[in-house]
Amino acid sequence: MSAPKMFGADWLMQQEFPPLQYVVPGIIPEGMSLLVAAPKIGKSWMVLGLGITLSQGGDAFGVLPVGSPRPVLYLALEDGHRRLQSRIHSMGAGRLDARLQFVTELQPGQVLRTISNYINAFAGSDPVVILDTLGKVMPPAGNSNAYAHDYKVLSELKATCDAVPGSSLLIVHHTRKSDAGDFLDAVSGTQGIAGAADSVLVLRRERLEKRAILNVTSRDAAEGEYALTMSESGVWTLDGESLEQAQNNARIVKANKSVGEPMLELIETVNRFPEGIKAGALRQLLPGQPNLNEYLRRAVEAERIRKLERGLYAPVTSGTLRLSGSESHNIPQISLPLESDFAA
Template sequence: MATTFPEPKWAVPGLLAEGVNLLAGPPKVGKSWLSLGLGLAVASGGKAFEAIDVAPGPVLYLALEDTPRRLQSRMRKMLAGRPAPAALTLSTYCPTLTDGGDEAIGRWLERHPDARMVVIDVFAKVRGKAPVGLSAYDADYTAMSRVKHLADAYGVAIVLVHHVRKMASEDFLNTVSGTNGIAGAADATLVLSRARGTADGMLQITGRDVDEAEYALSFQPACGAWHLLDGPPEDHTLTETRAAIVRYVRANPGSNPKSIADGTGLSYDNVRKTCPRMAADGQLLADAAGRYRTPDSDRTETVPAVPAVPDHPLTCENATDRQGHPSLPGVTAVPVQHNAADGPGIPPTKQAPGPHPTQEVHPS
C-alpha cells in the first residue's frame, strides 16, 4: 500500500486518459469529425470541443475509411487556412493488428516518446482475423487486448472509433457493437448519439479513470467542429418550454406553476399542464403541495470537475523523421501541406507495392 503510482496521463482532461478509449456511434453521426477535431486540438495544444485546454504532443491519426481527397476536404474545412500542426501524423493505411499493425504503431510510438494520442478510425479496419476456434467474446477480447498492450506499454491514449448496434438500449454501454468483450476490455467507452432540442449530439462516457458523465454538443458544419454546450445536458435536449421551466426551477427550487409562469413569461395554463408531465418523465420532482424542484437540486456540481494535466512540453525529437527516415513502416502517408492561397492540401499519391514511410505533418 506504500507504493505511489503516478496519475494517469490525460490527452483530454476529464475525457480521454492513457489507455484504450472506445468511441462508438451510429453511422454518419459525426464520429470522424469529432475524433479528427480532438487530434488537431491535442497536436496543437489547443482546446478540445472549444472548451477544454489540452497539453500539446504528437498525435497519430489513422483515417482508414477516408480517401486522400476526402481527408483533404476535412482538413481544409477544419483548419480554415491555418497551418497543420507539426505534431500531427496522418495516414490512410495501416496493416491489420494480426499482420504487423501493432508493431508498426509501436515503432511510431518509439520515435515519439512524448506522444499523447493515437486515433484508429475505424477499429474494424485493423483488428484482423480472429484465431480459429475462439468464441465471439474471446475473439473480441483478444483483438482489444492487442491495442491495450500498446496503450499500456507506451502510456498513450488510443482512441478506437467503432459502431453501435441498431437496437436501442437504456444502458449506452449495451449499444456498442460486438460482444461485451469490446467494451469490457476498454479503459473508457464514449458513445456519441444524436440528440433533440438545441443539441446536435450527446456524448456519454464511463471508464476506469473517468467519472460517468454526459455532455451536450453542438456541431458547426461550416468548420466541421463539435462544441461543448454550457450547463447540464438536459437543458439542451428538451423542448424550449421544458428547458425554460427547468432553468427557472433549478434557480428557484420549490416553485409552483404560478411563480414559474410569472418568472419565465410562459402562459400559466401551459406551465400547469407541462409540469406534471415533466415530473412523470423524471425531469422535475414534485411535493404534495404542488411545488417543483429539479432532480439535481441537491448536487453542488452539475458537471464533473476536470483534473489537472501534468506539464509535458512538446520537444523537437523528430529530426531523424524530418530527414526522410520512415517513422511508421508499412503505413501509407497522407502528408498535409499548407498553401496560403488555397489552404492545406493533400497531394494525390498512388500506393506502390511494399512498405511506405509515414511523413510527419508539418506546415510548409
C-alpha cells in the same frame, strides 16, 4: 514458466504513483479508449477535431484545456486525402504542422506495428494514436470463440500504449443496430471489446439534431454523461461552459426528449440561472426566438420551467420559493455578450 509474483498490501500502500493523466480533462484518460457511435452521426468529425486540438494545444470541445501540443497519429482508414482536407477547411482549423500525422491505408497485419512504432518514436511526449475504425483492422474470428477473439485483439491493441507510459490510443467503433438499455451494451460485437478498454465513450445523436449525449465510463475516471453540440461546420463543442453544466444539460435533454430545439434551448438557458432570470434578459440571450413569450408560456404550463412572478422564470429544480409581494428575489446580474498483427 516462472511462478506469479506476489506482493503484500503493506508494500502496495507504501507506493507512490503519479496522478492519473488525461488526454481530454475529465472525459478521456490516458490509455486505450473506445469512442462508439452509430454510422454517420459525426464521430470521425469529433476525433479529427480532437486530433487537431491535441497536436496544437488549446481547448477540446471548446472549453477543456488539453495542455501543451503533443504528437498525434490519425489512422483515418475510412477517409482519403480530399475528404480530410475538406473537413479541416470546414472546421476552420487554420495553419497546422507535422505534429499531426495521417495514414489512410494499412495492409493486413500492419496496424499493431504501425501504432507501436509511432508510440515508441515519441515516447516521453505523450503521443496519441486515433484508430478510425476498429472494423477496418479487425481480423475475422473464424471458428474461435467470439468473446475470446475480441478480447484478444483489443488486448493486443491496448498493449501498444500500455508499453509506453503517457501514450494513449483512441479507437472509433460502431454501435449495435438495436437500441440498448445500458449504454455499454450499445458497443457492437461481444463484451470482450468493451471489457478490454480502459474507457468507453458512447455518443448518441438523433438524425437532423445538432445536440448529442456522450456517456463515459472508465476503469480509473469518474463516470459521466455530457451534452455536446455539433455545428454545421463539423465542430463539436461542450454544451455548457464546464463539465458540470454539460452534465446538467444532458439531464435536461433526456428529460425533454419530446420537445423541439427552440424549447430545449430555452429550458437550458433558464436552467443556468437557478435563482431566476427575467424575460428581458432571455430575449437578449436568445435573439433567434421571436416567439419567446409563447415558448415561455408553454414551458411553464408543461412544468418544464417555473414562473416565480410576472416576467421572472426559474428552473423546476431550483430551490427558490415563490416569495410574498413584500419580498424581492435575488436576481443575478448577467453579462451579455456583444454581437497480421493478430496471431491466431
